[in-house]
Amino acid sequence: MPTSAETWWSDAQEELAVARLLKSVSKPAQGYPRQAYLHAGQAVEFALKAIYLRRKRLGDLPDELKSARGHDLKLVAELAGLGPDIAQLQAQRKTCYLNWLVARDWDSNARFPGKRRSVKEVSDLITAVGQKPDGIIVWLETVFQKS
Numbered sequence: 001m002p003t004s005a006e007t008w009w010s011d012a013q014e015e016l017a018v019a020r021l022l023k024s025v026s027k028p029a030q031g032y033p034r035q036a037y038l039h040a041g042q043a044v045e046f047a048l049k050a051i052y053l054r055r056k057r058l059g060d061l062p063d064e065l066k067s068a069r070g071h072d073l074k075l076v077a078e079l080a081g082l083g084p085d086i087a088q089l090q091a092q093r094k095t096c097y098l099n100w101l102v103a104r105d106w107d108s109n110a111r112f113p114g115k116r117r118s119v120k121e122v123s124d125l126i127t128a129v130g131q132k133p134d135g136i137i138v139w140l141e142t143v144f145q146k147s
Helices: 005-024 033-056 073-079 083-092 094-104 119-130 136-146
Strands: none
Touching: 005 033, 005 119, 005 136, 033 073, 033 119, 033 136, 073 083, 073 094, 083 094, 094 119, 094 136, 119 136
């Protein structure tokens, strides 16, 4: 079933909200970091795919981005044509660029047993993705709106 860029964008917002919620749960003692990490990364993945669809004027993702390769944020950003946007980010918004570097290295395989991330890594990712004004989702929303 085809999905629109707007649907991917809306789902990115939901993924970030879920990540924040899972991290904030007080039981167990430090929330659900593995799940929070997964959802924070998916927020970025979905936002990048929304931009890809909008820039390519497509109604659905190609098979290449529906496979495991579609979880590689660096690849999805490249395919979405974000190279110049990232270069501009590096030159003009250092904090946001550093947040991009954190988010870019998200590993979707961390959802599997034995691949857990530390509580610090989870916290760093959620901050990199969701903080204002320099979080990646804030920046990607600007890119999405201009695309």
